[in-house]
Amino acid sequence: MGRARKGRDVSGWLVVDKPAGLSSTAVVNKVRWALSAKKAGHAGTLDPEATGVLAVALGEATKTVPYITDALKAYRFTIRLGQATNTDDAEGEVIATSEQRPSDAEIKEALQGFVGEIMQVPPQYSAVKIDGERAYKRARDGETMEIAARPLWVEELVMTEREDADHVTLEMVCGKGGYVRAIARDLGAALGCHAHVRELRRLWSGPFDVEDAITLDEIDRLAKDPALDDRLLPVAAGLADLPELRCGAGEANRIRNGNPGAVAVSGLEYGAECWASCDGEPVAVGRYRAGEFHPDRVFVAAS
Structure with missing residues (x-):
C-alpha cells in the first residue's frame, strides 16, 4: 500500500515569474512547500537560466496541465x-x-x-x-x-x-x-x-501572462500564509481555450460519476472537446455529443 501524501488539498494555478538559476522542478517544489500542498506540477519546462512565466498547477488543476502545455x-x-x-x-x-x-x-x-x-x-x-x-x-x-x-x-x-x-x-x-x-x-x-x-x-x-505572475521572493514572504492562497487562480483558468458547457447540480453528479449528462449548448460541433461546469466550478473535461456531455476526466467537487 502506497504512502499517503502529506499536505493540504489545495487546488488552483499559481503563475510564477521564474528567476534565472533555478530549474522548473525546484520552483514547483518551492510552491508546494509554501502552500503545504499535496500535489503540484508545471505546464512547460523552462531552462534553468531562462526567466518568466512558469505556470504551476496544484491539486485538481494538474488535470488541466495538458491544455496549457499544448497552448501557444x-x-x-x-x-x-x-x-x-x-x-x-x-x-x-x-x-x-x-x-x-x-x-x-x-x-x-x-x-x-x-x-x-x-x-x-x-x-x-x-x-x-x-x-x-x-x-x-x-x-x-x-x-x-x-x-x-x-x-x-x-x-x-x-x-x-x-x-x-x-x-x-x-x-x-x-x-x-x-x-x-x-x-x-x-x-x-x-x-x-x-x-x-x-x-x-x-x-x-496560454492564458497566463508574466504581468500577473508572482516572484519567488513574494512566495518566500507569503509562505504558509493564507494570503498566498489569495494569489491562486481557479482550476478553470487552465481550461480557458476550451468551450464551457453549463449543467445543473443533478447532471453534474451524473457526470462526476462518469456518465453522460445534459448540458446547455449552442453551435458546438458533434465530438468537440469541451468542459462542463456547475455554478462556475469545473465538473469534467470531455466531448459534446448530440445534446449531452460525455466526460473523459472529472474533477473532485470543491469542499
Whole structure:
C-alpha cells in the first residue's frame, strides 16, 4: 500500500515569474512547500537560466496541465551572433566562431524561413529521450547524438531590437515543444555566422501572462500564509481555450460519476472537446455529443 501524501488539498494555478538559476522542478517544489500542498506540477519546462512565466498547477488543476502545455507561448530572447556553443546558450563552451555579421535586413529576411510549420532538431543538451535516456545526460558524457527533427508551429518571429553588431533581440510565439535555443542555432547557421541564446524570457503561456505572475521572493514572504492562497487562480483558468458547457447540480453528479449528462449548448460541433461546469466550478473535461456531455476526466467537487 502506497504512502499517503502529506499536505493540504489545495487546488488552483499559481503563475510564477521564474528567476534565472533555478530549474522548473525546484520552483514547483518551492510552491508546494509554501502552500503545504499535496500535489503540484508545471505546464512547460523552462531552462534553468531562462526567466518568466512558469505556470504551476496544484491539486485538481494538474488535470488541466495538458491544455496549457499544448497552448501557444510567447518568448523574448537575445541571441549572440558570431558564436556557436555546445549547449546553444551562454552556459556552454564556444565551439565555433565567425567574424561575419549580417545586416538587419538580412536577419529579417532569414526569420521568414522560421515562421509557420517548421522542422526543428532539439539541442544536444535537451530533455529529449534517446534510447530511454535524456539527451543532456549523454551529451554530458561527451556523446554526440542523431536527434530526429520534429514539427513545430511558429505563429510569429520578429526582430525587436539590435543592441549592437553582436546582439539581436527577437520575440516568438510558438506551439508545443519548441526549443528557443534551436531557433538561435539554426538562425545563425542560415545567416552563416553562428549564434546562441544569451537571454531568454517567457512572456506568456496560454492564458497566463508574466504581468500577473508572482516572484519567488513574494512566495518566500507569503509562505504558509493564507494570503498566498489569495494569489491562486481557479482550476478553470487552465481550461480557458476550451468551450464551457453549463449543467445543473443533478447532471453534474451524473457526470462526476462518469456518465453522460445534459448540458446547455449552442453551435458546438458533434465530438468537440469541451468542459462542463456547475455554478462556475469545473465538473469534467470531455466531448459534446448530440445534446449531452460525455466526460473523459472529472474533477473532485470543491469542499
